[in-house]
Amino acid sequence: MYKGKILIAAAVFSIGLSLFDANISIAEEKSTRFVSEEDAKYKAKVYMANVSKQSYPQWEGAQFRETKILHDFNGSVRGYLFQVKKENKDFGYIIVNGTDTGSSILESTREGSNPYKDVSESEAIYSGPIQYAKKADGKFIDILRDEVISKNDAENINQELNEKKVTTATSENTYVEKKINNVPDYTWYKGYTPTATANVVSYWAKNGFPNLLQSYEGSNQLIENLAKDMGTIQGNRSPEGKVSGGQTEMSKIVPGLNKYWNYRGYDVTGELNDKPSYEKYKKEINAGRPIIINTLNHFMYKDHSITGIGFEEMYMPEFNEKLSNIIIHDTWDETPVEIMLDYNESSKYIRNFVTINPFNFIDVPKGHWAYEQITYMAGNKIMTGYGNGYFGAQDNMTREQLAAFLYRHLKPVDTYENPYGDINDSPFKKEILALTKRGIFSVNSEKKFNPKNTATRAEIAAVLTKAFDLKVKANYEFNDMKGHWANEYVKALYSNGIANGIGNKNFGPSANVTREQMAMFLYKAINLDPNYIPTPI
Structure with a gap:
């Protein structure tokens, strides 16, 4: 087609x-x-x-x-x-x-x-x-x-549809699109579920987990291996293009996925979510993780699995309508590569989600207080681990690391202008210079950046306020910030819900910032809630 x-x-x-x-x-x-x-x-x-x-x-x-x-x-x-x-x-x-x-x-x-x-x-x-x-x-x-x-x-066209109407919120006069690029769209082979799963596995193979798909392995071999591990009743495609068979039991998807991942030398957190929602879908996409969507056994959808790779939200003032669409890759060669489906309409046909989180750090178990934020950073390639299985959650964050994290999200224009005398040996020299040129970092009188110094809470407040153009929403002041150079920055950070105090109405401006704390601060800044209402200190 x-x-x-x-x-x-x-x-x-x-x-x-x-x-x-x-x-x-x-x-x-x-x-x-x-x-x-x-x-x-x-x-x-x-x-x-x-x-x-x-x-x-x-x-x-x-x-x-x-x-x-x-x-x-x-x-x-x-x-x-x-x-x-x-x-x-x-x-x-x-x-x-x-x-x-x-x-x-x-x-x-x-x-x-x-x-x-x-x-x-x-x-x-x-x-x-x-x-x-x-x-x-x-x-x-x-x-x-x-x-x-x-x-x-x-x-019986209506009998197996989900009847619940889902309401999604999109601000007026906005257009938001988040799409995970370079997720393949494999054509049906052996079954819908292993094919849709192969799209996700192949993506991660090119993004930090190369053993999942070796260079000598083709897509059909990948799909066949997944079908075997998931216990799929292997289907066939006739010369005319008609498919038969290929069913996969829901209860076998995650165990099969884990088996494949573990055999290739990796741990993965795969979950079957039988209470799907638009917000859950958005959370996975925002975290940089493609998702598997399983549909109901509908006479036209069949037992189908598709791959979610993004979402789009748009407000149309002429009709006063707000559209919330999920972007998917199907496994039919007759349909387009990218399909956008309204979630309200499509939710009637969605049975469950399968989420795949490949970022498992030894020092960040699932119950960790910043687990969601840390895996979000890892999925978006903003903050990664040390490469030895550890994230370094409680390690202090240096100023040069701060520059690297912000650079990866903001993607500022590079420059060769170097006002500093102490960053030539820094692995993040490029990042420091670009952010300084943009006005996020300031040059002190000594012309030093102090790249190896630990970033303080006051410095984080100043940098995040500049990077995200935060405005002070309420004139609430911590006791230990009166007369402090970063007082207004801290007000902006607090009044936008990004950081709280350390107790006793103090902010602790000189305290060090750990990597796990930075993941939380940066996550909140990136996903700023415009309707956040601060409480008095």
Whole structure:
């Protein structure tokens, strides 16, 4: 078919209640208001303009080449398909909701043509995210699998869906995207779960765990090894592309994953989370860790596993709509490489998550008070361990280490200007100079940086305030900060919820900062809560 990028936006709807096949009937259709084609086209244009402005400038100046009405299994209008075209080239498509229930935009891609390209309007069936069907000779055909949808499946389309609606929060006038790059998108082999898991394993093989996939091993061998360790009923693909078999029991995924990881010489923390949520998903992505998503046994999704690699949040002022999308890699070669699914809509089909955390430090067990923050830093390659299994959690942090950590997150412009006389032998000279040029570090009268000195709490307050442009939200003052050079910086740090005092209304400005403490401070600064309300000291 094609490879591109799909965006599926929020939609809460009631799928067909009685099929328009003469022999299929489900229940009485609920009353709903349908959107006209003219209104749908307006919404598509507004959406395209927002996307081109905020995330995909290639859509600027694009036009709609064709419009196609999509029906649900009841024969009612489910959506309107608009093919995007620019300079005689297909640039994806947009599917607008055909009803006033749920989001205006249900799905879109950034490249290629639409899955209904060779399907007439009267035969085009759309039932939800990447669920494309057509009607032919009185039957319903799954377009992606080229399989007949049985009458029983169609009649029970709603019975196995999660009914809980998930609410996600996105601030107005914002666009946020977090994506883990270089996660492969392997095509189905032996089974959905081992293929989706192989995407994650291969990513980590290129990011600090090379033994997971040796240079002489191909993707199919990796998938086959994982399938064996997970006890997958190995499936097959026919010459026509149809797949059969390949099921994996949920209870065997994590043990199989651990077995593979351990055999390759690594420890890993794999967990099956049967209470998935958007916030849990975001937390894994923000920590730099791809995630495995297992779907319900749905007649179109089947027992499917996909790989989560990112998320996108966008506010559309014209519709006053907030979109929260997860970015996934599927295991179907017929679908685009990157697919964006609205979490509210997709959550109805999600059964559980499998999280994979490869960062296990001897001195940072899972119950450690800063475990989440330290593994976040490791996953984002900001703060790593010593290479001997230890993170050095309680070791004091030096000023040059502080420079390295900030540099890896901020990515400032490098410079050769060197105002210091004591950093030529520092392994982090480049980082120190770039941050000084940016104004985060200051040059003292002695022209010394003191790279090996331990960073103090006052210095951390000053540096983080400058690095993240923190503002004082409340004029709360610690007893030992009155008249101190870093008083305003400490106020900014405290009033934004990044650091507390050490007791007795003191901050301890001269106290040393350990690596575990720095992981906590930096984590809070990176993930700053704009709605944080400080309490009086």
